[in-house]
Amino acid sequence: MKKFTYSSILSQLLLLVFVIIWIIPTFGLFISSLRDKDLLAISGWWTALTTTEVNEIYRMSGMASQIQEEDYFIIKGKLFENNPGKKIQSFGITSKKINEFEIGEIAIFKDKSEVTIDENGNYLWKSFNEFKKKKGKRVFTTSLSPPSFTFDNYREVLFKEGIGRAFINTLAVALPSTLIPLIICSFFAYALTWMKFFGRDTLLAIIIASLVVPLQMSLIPILTIYNDFGALFGVAAKSYPGVWMAHTGFGLASTTFLLRNFLKSLPNEMMEAAKVDGASHYDIFLKIILPLSIPAFASIFILQFLWCWNDLLVGLVFLDQVPSEIILTAKLKELLGSRGENWEILTTGAFVSMTIPLFIFFALQRYFIRGLVAGSVKG
């Protein structure tokens, strides 16, 4: 059999195109989050991957830092902080001719003062007359900047912008919102599968119907309940337990449905044998069902956890938008609005919010996919 046919090359190319289109947006964000924050706003992220020519404007120091040496007044300094890769190619002293002078050449201002700049950004500005202005003059530089990446943005965002706290808040929302439905639904699904009682079929039909009910149907009534409850007992209407229960409510149908599908596939004989031995339903649940259900639990845990972690609407409606309660997605949305031009905060914040999902994605992909595939059967 021929290994390389035209159609196989064609399909490889086509798939490659898809892959590139799909990965570029995320890749761009990742690169951006590692870039210097000043460069972020003035050049595209793709320029960070190669050595690029950048034009910049700097201002030299003013009269305060002048020293007198023999006949001259001298101001020395650095245009930019140490940046090992950055090399100035040429410079200028007017905005019309920004690369008039080579490195080492002497540029003369209108007031007869002279300046030289070396490639690392050190400048020497001297004049016969005393410097009298508070601010120094502007110089224009053209420099080559190799790819350079930094974790500064992460440091700044995690500790200064409240993203770190939002991360913890999200965890405090998502963990119980995943564990509580898993606990109560496993008993529920067990009862629906292995116990006989009046109204079981109706209950099952209600679960199937609830699978597709949009959560918008519940928002207003639940918000009202929470407000009344808060007023009645003198507690805050918006709180962590409130969000947990809301997420539990919205995830209940799918969690129960998935668990029941799994339990149904277990052999009946096992339960019967245990019952004959005098085991109660609770014994059976703890000693037989629970150990067998670990893989199913893992899949459902991941699905529900990601859903809660990534949710915006529930966190927006049922939590106060204050630092001690705001979740990551709401925080990001807030930054998008108020700090839309502070790209370093946005990109880094977005990446921080993705760490857990991406970890789950790469480490537990098998369970994630299994859950999704099992869940899709419900359509």
Added chain:
Amino acid sequence: MSLLNLSLIVFLGVLFFISYFHISNFVLDRFGQRSNNRFQFENSFRVIIFILPAFIVLFIFILYPVFETVRLSFYDKFGREFVGLYNYKWAVNDPEFRRSILNNLGWLLIVPTLSTFFGLVIANLADRIWWGSIAKSIIFMPMAISFVGAGVIWKFIYEYRGPGDTQIGLLNAIIVSFGYEPQAWLTIPLWNNVFLMAIMIWIQTGLALVIFSAALRSIPKEMIEASRIDGASELKIFFSIIIPYLEQTILVIWTLITIIVLRIFDIIFAMTNGEWQTGVLANLMYDWMFRGGGDSGRGSVLAIVIMIGVIPILAWNLYKHRQEQKI
């Protein structure tokens, strides 16, 4: 709230539910042994213990709200006075509502169709190529990211700078390099909807992809091999064997994505907040929940309109469920 308190209430919250089941079952085990007709007594109590928490949650968070929302849609903004069809009449005459309905329809038409289509094509391509599973992983990855995160990611694609400036958005950088004027993509009416949908397609294709990949394995290899030997082209195999074989799966995925798209909120809320005519029903509803102190009547009408969209799917699910029960 301090971090210590926070972790404490998280711990207690989860512990509460575990102890409920453990203690109540423990008491029943002890108590049940003393009663005479043990099994009947024990079983009926056990059922109650097992289903009660889930049932209460189901009732408070799904069943009651559905009826309450329907009721509220006939009441004024505070939910106090009966106003008949007033809120519905408002909706029909509201230009924002009409715009949202049209946008929602656009989303429903385009996103599930394209996501399903791309998912099917990619699953097929990846199935036959040695690096296919890596490709699948990459295309599936957006599924793990939040809609807001995806919004930030795509902001870097759509960002706009004035004609003279350096473009830092990829899309504008590309068209400028071809000599065109840069565009503020998200503000061009009608087209901006398409640009927002692209984000959703980018996310949901992964869902379609993994489900199709699983389904593809169920197609007998011999059938495809046989038709290859008979000289059928790959395209012919795709249309004559694979698509008919996966018909059921295609329908399932299409409905699944339809349900997700119907309640789409985050992407639009984060990217445009419904401005430049990009609003959809869920955004309008969120708006009315809080606008002018909140209007529960109008908000409820909007929720019901979203609900009406899923009713055919709901009925179909129940029908299929009943068929299964009969077997």
